[in-house]
Amino acid sequence: MESFSNFLSVKPLFYGIFTSPKVIGVTILNLLNMVREAGVIGAGGAGFPTHVKLAANAEYILLNAAECEPLLRVDQQLMAMYPDEIIKGLEAAGKLVGARRALIGIKGKHKEVIPLLKDRIAAMKLSSFIEIKELKDIYPAGDEQVLVYELTGRVVPEAGIPIHVGCVVINAETALNIYHALHKQSVTDTYITISGDVPKRLTVKIPVGTPILDVLKLSGVDNFADYAVIDGGPMMGQVLMNLDGYVTKKSKGFIILKKQHYLIKRKMINIDQARRVNRTSCEQCRMCTDLCPRYLLGHNMQPHKIMRVTNYKLDDIEDQKMAYLCCQCNLCDLFSCPIGLYPRLANLYSKNKLAKNNIRYTSNGTNFHARKNRENRLIPSERLIARLGLREFNRPAPMTEAVVAPKVVYIAKSQHLGAPAIPVVSVGEHVSVGKLIGKIPVDSLGAAIHASITGTVVEIADDFIAIRRDDNV
Ligand code: SF4
Numbered sequence: 001m002e003s004f005s006n007f008l009s010v011k012p013l014f015y016g017i018f019t020s021p022k023v024i025g026v027t028i029l030n031l032l033n034m035v036r037e038a039g040v041i042g043a044g045g046a047g048f049p050t051h052v053k054l055a056a057n058a059e060y061i062l063l064n065a066a067e068c069e070p071l072l073r074v075d076q077q078l079m080a081m082y083p084d085e086i087i088k089g090l091e092a093a094g095k096l097v098g099a100r101r102a103l104i105g106i107k108g109k110h111k112e113v114i115p116l117l118k119d120r121i122a123a124m125k126l127s128s129f130i131e132i133k134e135l136k137d138i139y140p141a142g143d144e145q146v147l148v149y150e151l152t153g154r155v156v157p158e159a160g161i162p163i164h165v166g167c168v169v170i171n172a173e174t175a176l177n178i179y180h181a182l183h184k185q186s187v188t189d190t191y192i193t194i195s196g197d198v199p200k201r202l203t204v205k206i207p208v209g210t211p212i213l214d215v216l217k218l219s220g221v222d223n224f225a226d227y228a229v230i231d232g233g234p235m236m237g238q239v240l241m242n243l244d245g246y247v248t249k250k251s252k253g254f255i256i257l258k259k260q261h262y263l264i265k266r267k268m269i270n271i272d273q274a275r276r277v278n279r280t281s282c283e284q285c286r287m288c289t290d291l292c293p294r295y296l297l298g299h300n301m302q303p304h305k306i307m308r309v310t311n312y313k314l315d316d317i318e319d320q321k322m323a324y325l326c327c328q329c330n331l332c333d334l335f336s337c338p339i340g341l342y343p344r345l346a347n348l349y350s351k352n353k354l355a356k357n358n359i360r361y362t363s364n365g366t367n368f369h370a371r372k373n374r375e376n377r378l379i380p381s382e383r384l385i386a387r388l389g390l391r392e393f394n395r396p397a398p399m400t401e402a403v404v405a406p407k408v409v410y411i412a413k414s415q416h417l418g419a420p421a422i423p424v425v426s427v428g429e430h431v432s433v434g435k436l437i438g439k440i441p442v443d444s445l446g447a448a449i450h451a452s453i454t455g456t457v458v459e460i461a462d463d464f465i466a467i468r469r470d471d472n473v
């Protein structure tokens, strides 16, 4: 998670000219303000407000186009559909942070998108600024710290963030939203892949606030009694306890599987159940540590030690504290442990316990180096997909024009890191698509929210603003 203060560095007040004629001569502060007013946040992940991220000074701007979660197909298709917009959004973000170089991290397997991007970068005369770097098809190639290492050779320090090594990372959909923000379009929609054990797999643009159930029905399934739904990718996404929620700007995918599927059973285990299972049989083989992406980057993340202290109630605080270094990628729970234990959940248990007692991790080092055997321990996505029991569902999910037109949208006040947005509309007020309905509280980290359909505000609750669509729209 990226802290607010890390991004509050001093900016030059003016930064030259962008390739887009519409933003020529606009000051940096104006541009940041446009991104802020458009409500751009990290699309996917924790939803860090982008205007805060772009207020940093960095040497590199990195485009995370790895999309390493199995079955998700958003970023790769957006890059094929909107290469110019994404490149310009990346360029603008790079200029905003004062980067000397922009690097696009995309898996080498995307053989049609890569030449297209290269052609467009050349056509826009941006080759001296933007470079494409091909990534291996491994999990988790899209973890920010793995991406920084793969693209720049730099290791983000323990408990650090990319800006500590001069990098700011945005993903492809965020770059597209930055481009739109600079053309005065707010974030009102998000792109979602619907995949899994369903008749139709697809990717579609959805208004923020749409009921999740409306989206799920695009899969061709109407009755979800026998199904469970993962909100996000199969590795880091959570199983939804009910389907009553609403799409947010961060929504990236829904994986629909039968309730008895292996992955659903694994993901339904809670921390207490995991602790009981973990206690029975950890053989301290170290596989969870030896394959851990953060350990392989040289961090002191050693889940086998956390298993030891939690299983035997040892009071070694130093070993427990390393739980703070876990990025919750889930590789140890779902791939590495040969006997199906839950080291990630042991980390979570330790971290929660320490946080309650206000005990934090303090790193002893500043310079970190990837471990020398890292290259031999990377996990190919194909093997991971097979292990997860998803091979038969690893199919295309093409972008479609399917229209989802909910009668009412429920737009969450808090879709991002930081304080919830404060409503600036009243019940009964008529709003058009893109109108500001919630602003950032004064002096707070947060993001603005906007109407995603044209209609009337019908409810303002503690956590959402509801808008009913006009009958004739
Ligand atoms: S949790 Fe699993 S992988 Fe880790 S040390 Fe124990 S048995 Fe080995």
Ligand code: SF4
Pocket (backbone or CB within 6 Å): 288, 291, 292, 293, 294, 295, 301, 303, 325, 326, 327, 328, 329, 330, 331, 332, 333, 343, 344, 347
């Ligand atoms: S979830 Fe497991 S593999 Fe991933 S960072 Fe945490 S300890 Fe390492």
